[in-house]
Amino acid sequence: MARRKVILDCDPGHDDAVSIIIAASQKSDLDILGITTTAGNVEVEKTTCNALKISTLLDIDAPIFQGAKRPMVKAAEIAPEIHGETGMDGPKLPEPKITAEEKHAVDFIVDTLKQADGKVTLVPTGPLTNIAMALIKAPEVKGKIDEIVLMGGGTFGNWTPAAEFNIYVDAEAAKVVFDSNLPITMFGLDVTHQVIATKGLRERFSAIDNKISHFVVELLEFFGKTNEELFGFDGGPIHDACTTMYLIQPELFNFKHVNVEIETKGEYTYGMTAVDLYNVTGRIPHVKFADSVDQEAFWQLFGEILSSYSR
Numbered sequence: 001m002a003r004r005k006v007i008l009d010c011d012p013g014h015d016d017a018v019s020i021i022i023a024a025s026q027k028s029d030l031d032i033l034g035i036t037t038t039a040g041n042v043e044v045e046k047t048t049c050n051a052l053k054i055s056t057l058l059d060i061d062a063p064i065f066q067g068a069k070r071p072m073v074k075a076a077e078i079a080p081e082i083h084g085e086t087g088m089d090g091p092k093l094p095e096p097k098i099t100a101e102e103k104h105a106v107d108f109i110v111d112t113l114k115q116a117d118g119k120v121t122l123v124p125t126g127p128l129t130n131i132a133m134a135l136i137k138a139p140e141v142k143g144k145i146d147e148i149v150l151m152g153g154g155t156f157g158n159w160t161p162a163a164e165f166n167i168y169v170d171a172e173a174a175k176v177v178f179d180s181n182l183p184i185t186m187f188g189l190d191v192t193h194q195v196i197a198t199k200g201l202r203e204r205f206s207a208i209d210n211k212i213s214h215f216v217v218e219l220l221e222f223f224g225k226t227n228e229e230l231f232g233f234d235g236g237p238i239h240d241a242c243t244t245m246y247l248i249q250p251e252l253f254n255f256k257h258v259n260v261e262i263e264t265k266g267e268y269t270y271g272m273t274a275v276d277l278y279n280v281t282g283r284i285p286h287v288k289f290a291d292s293v294d295q296e297a298f299w300q301l302f303g304e305i306l307s308s309y310s311r
C-alpha cells in the first residue's frame, strides 16, 4: 500500500514533539512531506527552532517551513507557563544541523497540495492559522485534502473556562477550517485528558533506555510538572500525540459524528468549540469527534514506538 502523505503543522511544544516522534517512527506507512510551524505555544521563530532541533535529533529528512507569526485577526498569545521560555524547556537538545526553507509555510502547503499525486492529510497540532490561510489563498486545493486530523477544542476549556488553547489563539482561523466542508477528525480535551503521562508511565518508558525514550521522558517530566502545578493533573496530557497515534491505529479511539461550530464573538466563550453531542441543533454532523480512547492499548503502542528507535 502507498504510504500516506502527511503535512505536520505544529507549534512545538512538548506534545507536538512527541507527536512528531510518533509520526517519524512509521517510515513504511507515513510519508512526511513537510513540517510547517506556526506561532502558538511560543513565538514562531522559537517553534521553528524547536522543529529544527527535533528533526536533527531524529534525523528526519522532511523540509521545515516557518509559517504565521500571529493569528489572522487578533494579537498573538503564548503559553510559556506550560512549555517554558523556549517552548520546549526540559531536555537538552542538539543545535539544529539544518535550516528552515525560505518558502512560507502557507505557500508550501498550497503548492504541495496543488502538485500532489493523490491526496494529502493535514495534521495541525497548533493554532489553525496556516491551514486557514492556505484554504483562503487557494480554495481549489480542497479537493486534494484527504482529512484534517487536528488537536483542538473540546466540550470544555483549558485556556478559558470555555476554550482550549489552540482554538482560542486563532478562533477566526478555526472557523475557516471548521466551515470548510472538509473531513475533520478532532482530538479535543475530552479525549486528550484521557492520555496523561503519569509518573508510573514515565518510569515505564524510561526503562526502554534508548536515546529517544529518554528524550521523551525528559519532555514529559517538564510538561508533567507544569500541568501538575496549573491543572492539578497527575502528569501532562500528551494532547497532540493523539493525532499521529490515530494515523497509525485509528481503532484506539471511539468517535461520535457531530456538528461543531466555532464561537468567535462571545464575551466569555470566544474560541469555544460548540460540540453538538446530541444533535440538538439539527445541523449537519460534519466532524469526527474523538470522545474516548483505549488507554491500555494506547500506552502499549506508545511503548512499542519508543522501543522501535535504536539506542
Ligand SMILES: [Ca+2]
Residues within 6 Å of the ligand: 010, 011, 012, 013, 015, 016, 040, 041, 125, 126, 240
Ligand atoms: Ca501544539
